[in-house]
Amino acid sequence: MLLWVALTATAGALAVPGQAAGRQGDFAEAAREYGVPQSVLLGVSYLQSRWDAHAGEPSTAGGYGPMHLVDLTALPGQEREPGGDHAHGDARGDSARPVRHSPSDSSQPSSPPHTGDSQRETAGLPGAGSPLAGSPSVSGGALLKEAGRLTGLSSARLRSDPAANIRGGAALLASFQERPSSDPAQWYGAIIRYAGSRSFADEVLSVIRAGASRRTDDGSVVRLTAEPGLRSPAPLRRAASPAECPPALTCEWMPAAYKRTGKKDYGNHDRLDHSRQVDYIIVHDTEGTYRGISALVKNPKYVSWHYTIRSNDGHVAQHVLTKDIAWHAGNWDVNSRSIGIEHEGYLAKGGTWYTEAMYRASAKLVRHLANKHDIPLDRAHILGHDNVPGTTPDTLPDMHDDPGPYWDWAHYFDLLGEPLGSAGRDTSYDKAALPNDPSHDPSNGPSHDQDPSFEHTWWSTPIGETLWDAPFKISFGPAWHEPPSSEATPRREEEFARPDRDAPYQWSREDAQLGGGGSVLIRPSYDDHRPRFTGCTSAKPAKACPPHGASVVWLHTEPRHKATLIDDIGKLVGKPSTYSVYDHSARASTGQRYAVAERRGDWTAIWYLGQKAWFHNPRSRPTAVPARGPLVTPIKPTVKVYGRAYPEKSAYRGTGVAFQRHVPLPYTIRQGQSYTVGHTLTGTYQSATSFKPAKHVMVKGDLRYHQIQLGHRVMFVRAEDVRIIR
Template sequence: MGAAVGLFSICMATGVNAKAKETLQVDFQQAAKKYRVPVKVLEAVSYNETRFDAHNGKPSVAGGYGVMHLTDVSGSTITGTDNTSKVLPDSAALHTLNKAAGLTGYSTKRLKEDTRTNINGGAALLAYYQKKLGHSLTSHANSWYGAVEKYSQDTTKQAAAFFADNVYKTIKKGVTKSGVILTAQKVKPLKDQSEKLDLASVPSTTDGPDGLPVEWVPALYKEFDNKGDYGNYDLANRPSDGLKINYIVIHNTETTFDEATNLFASTPSYTSANYVISSEQGTVAEMVRPQNVAWHAGNWYINSHSIGIEHEGYAAVGGYWYTEAMYQSSAALVKYLAAKYNIPLDRQHIIGHDNVPGLTPAAQKTMHWDPGTYWNWQHYFDLLGVNFKDSQGTGSIVTITPDPDHNLTADSGQKVTDDGVDLPLKGSNFVYLYQQPGFDSSLISDKDFSTSSVGTTEKDDWTDKAVDGQQFYKVGQSGDWTEIDYGGQPAWFYNPNDANTTNATGKLVTPKGSSTIPVYGSAYPTSSILKKNKVTGTKPSPIYTIAPGQKYVYGGEMTSDYFNSHFNSNSGKNVIKGTDQYVQIQFNHRIGFVKAADVTVSDQ
């Protein structure tokens, strides 16, 4: 799961155009006045649906169009590079576009493609829902809670309330984006309006924060034969059994929500996730309890110490973007889990599947690259309460903080490609890394990804990309170019006036002595300890080396262990403890581990 199996041939720019940006505030004001909807409610609904992003008239994976996310799935399909197509799932939530057309008199085509018209459609829907609930078209924002819940098209009390609560939090906090200035306002919505919506209530049998719409959908757990073959996850008792949960791994499904949950729940797929989040409404399926070990990361050590969260969506962005509802739900879940299990809210612990290392050099080449180039880490961490752009001094550690609107420039010849076909530059979450300071230089490469000495612009080539939130040691500066230690080699990226970095504090890890040291994809015990415990076919395998003088950012220390799992057993005896201490580092695009005895850890 999470591998790119259905990549898009569609290519387009994202976001509202410059002219729309200039008039977006006025468009909201005029639509609000026309349909007698409080402008702050209209703007906050749009922000929580799309963050004011029209996505160039293309639909989300949930079939939503425009800044108001008016939905229509009629004939919507996803075409992959293998020329196969999948029809988007149908539901009552995916047909608001036609209703908006009937209320406004505008064509569905115009509602899809014209931002001002789309906003009018959203305003008309809100007014319609308000009247259907028996309420007046009042100017008081507090009296629109029920209509906002209905606008979400959610079918459960928990999901509808989660959306409406986020809308009112936006009004209370305020937001400035894309030319829209929504000033903060004290609000106290009338939540008793929900009673008239007749929504179902989901029993609370799940592990998640209050208010988040989480449903228990158990993954398959059974023996497949009498020879020890079983799936799709392992019983454990984390962290009481000694397996500390250190990571939350962000995936995307490359399938629909239903396909992903069915794969984990109904088939011997040998894969699972602790949670799956839908794009359509941000609803959550808990499938493997956090104390148990889901099979999701492609690295047994990371699996043993992580929670995996799959997100409905497609990494090659096309028009099928990650929705705001999904970001909001995911961030709420991650914030809850991070607090419960004491997981740091940083990019060495809240990681993408693309940040998980392989256990061997051969495995590096097959490791996944989701959630990919267009996952908005900056916005995601904002929702978690972390701002990567908060400067922390003038030291030698930098956080990668590219502006997703301007970090890649067509004038320089930079591009993102899918089998050679151009994808959007805007919305990408990384900076390219070059062998020398200059756009005429070649991109760096990785020995375990390609036999070539030159990197590529392909979306899945993780070897030459430093991603939003990752931290590295700044070696030096040459004009507009910054040099960092990256993956055992020097790497340069375009950084005029520090436009793509923010100073950070932390600890640095460097080899002791004058010899190279190994980098591992796990913190496993020694081979002798594993052999003593009858573990075969597994050993700590170096995947890279670090030369003396190179420095990498510290991500914590841990004692070596191995989860020797067995079917229908969650005994603490399954956790084999070693004696080696390891230090985690941000090594390249992926994290890595070095033995504490091999390195010096120091403040920058």
């Protein structure tokens, strides 16, 4: 084995004519040097790092570089960054039964990490008894050190030099392979030993079959050529488990605590003896590592969520059954109608280490849950925690901000099978073909210091495809259109049919007028769009974050880069908006649909929190695409908005449940403004104040609400206060 590695290393070290440049060349050279199929090397790296070097910063698991070489000595130095932690606010979000204990009372785990991978994942495979095989806590901890031994390279170089890191990963894979082979399928066992997960190895083969291509953080393009004929291993036999996951995922049952914590108190979720309507899936990040999840979720004085997904391999753990209510969103109305999924990672570091393995596992899970619960796959129903509304004005400042601007929503929806369209996406990746225009050079134009809001979108081309909104539910009266009177009662719930996605969309004459009209879907090109952020380093909060792709656009009071940002009077009370990575007061996110208020040249204004908000949207490199769907406009001079869709007072009569007041949020919308509608529903309130599920009561009313995209968060307006205009 070692002789084979040495011989291939000698042969591979020779210069090769036509060697690819950039990171693609690094992968090709390392593959030749150590006799690893290039597709295997690329597939493993893509799932763990998306082929990025991450500026030498470690992942949540202590992994470095494109090959995620783990050094566990890096973990103790990682700190919990402020801003997204569960230890503030009331995750249950029910004023009728606020949490009587502080989530911060939970103790941090002192036991070794709970890896979650069962013995059956590696049992019987070549080399499964190796100290480097099995769970990531074992194999991962030795990867960087072992790579140094195999290559003779220092740990410092393996961490910081991408080419060296790729060589180290190739050497490790070769050392785990018992027999040389050019067939990627024959490397299945070596991949398992590398990552400690059979499900990860399955996904690597899936990536190789489909192929992939993206521009990496060094500016070069890396491609993995598809091999559609690659065979799959035999399906994994899974032990019986309460976990609710699709067959393609390795999913363990790690139950949350359901215990009494006092005479009239209990935690950390609510169990139901009946089914429930699920309207939302909420995407969170943990703001901590996977190592602590088991201890946290088993603490009845902490909060809860339904699933956690591990970063390095996409392993899924379920904690609460989807029929039950977890305490995760900070809004009881949303909690009672949602499923919460935590993703290992940190908001401020998300652009660095939200891994492809985690994205793909999450997308499989969400697609499965959406099918099971009939949840539309759009950004009105697949929400970030940062899109969940506060319940009252007092709770708004403490609402959470995860998963943040670095979560790649466009890629996520591609994986969900519901693409969000294309804006400014460079499909050729051919620098030589770019026009001789200084605007395409990121080193030209305004710098971050000169213009902190300048949004880099180089290597961009005009929109190349059309976009239609994903289907979503909304209520209507007897006809397809809104009843002529606001007093008419909607009587049925239908689903908009998606127009022909292949039909070209043209801006209407009304759309082209100065007054705007219609709606747009926010859609910057993630890899090329690099707005400035601060706050990624807690010790220096004013320091600019490293440039990285992002899924948001900044919103200004005027159509110019140096204009002040729009203020959110509910989030930063009495303070102006900032460029902090934790502050979404003046941001619109990929996939969110907004009503157009006005257009001026390369700028588009949307209705946002009761005001016009401008974002840069040039035709040459657009950051939004035309969209269709219903809008609402007030029929009163001003209309109140709410964070909960609770029923009217009369609905509580005879239920034994106290009336839950309708507390408006500090925003209003006015006549002449319009807002997009993502969902229409009848008010309900799930009363759950007893440890015994049989004593829970569901209050159902007749009051109807429209869910609107008011700002960065969704909110609710009463249907009787507005009318549908499109």
